[in-house]
Amino acid sequence: MALTEVSCNKIFGGLQKVFSHKSKEVGCTMKFGVFVPPQAEENKKLPVIYWLSGLTCSEANFIEKSGAQRYAAIHGVIIVNPDTSPRGLNIPGDSESMDFGVGAGFYINATQSPWKDNYRMFSYVTKELIEIVNLNFPVAEGKQSIMGHSMGGHGALVCALKNPGLYKSVSAFAPISNPLKCSFGIKAFTGYLGPKETGTWSEWDATELVKKYSGPALELLIDQGMEDNFLKNQLLPENLMEACKNVSFPAILKKREGYDHSYYYVASFIGEHIEYHMKNLTK
């Protein structure tokens, strides 16, 4: 579990670091970002928020574009953001499109060859990464929340819904809310999980998972830019909200007029999300 420090930059009084390590779950070297706020110098154990990025991203996009460090430094919270898929494996077909393979792990555990040995981003994020973070950084164990964007917004919802109690709260920017019903999701699930007839797809779809969730009370905070090009065909937040309404699952949809799908939008509301998670992490 040795970590190699790849970079370290002071920002807003804290340190934005990037580490690499050999991952058991995904069978390759993985990188992740960790923002350590200034409060860590006081030997305090701090809460953690995990961030999952969207299609085409590495760990760098969030670090460079979200502006999250400003708010994390104010609130005294560690932020951890992994890469979005295994890298460097050169599996045939892993780099042909933006919505499958490298940069598009969908935070699920694949069951189909040739993906099933490495495309295990769900276990990587919910088990291995948490163990590594707890061992190496000044975290208050168990005080963790999760959020993400697009593919990663949905990933955050799935990580929380499939692990009741693991995260104190969950939020999602422009999540791919119902992958069973959109082309990004259908392509990824067909490749990683096999044809729909396998019956396993619903285990990895947040709109299906809210229907059978059982565990500690959880609220879904969904955020959506109303000028997002992916909204109508890929994101389908109305399907998730309808499912939540039908089973009385607490959910909030924040509609942001004029905002698109980009990190300009994420940066505009990341402070609000960090504040939301901090309320839940300090209860």
Ligand SMILES: N[C@@H](CCC(=O)N[C@@H](CS)C(=O)NCC(=O)O)C(=O)O
């Ligand atoms: N225009 C993008 C479409 C994919 C996209 O919008 N990706 C989002 C997540 S779904 C993203 O965060 N892109 C990286 C960035 O904006 O830094 C591309 O094809 O590269």
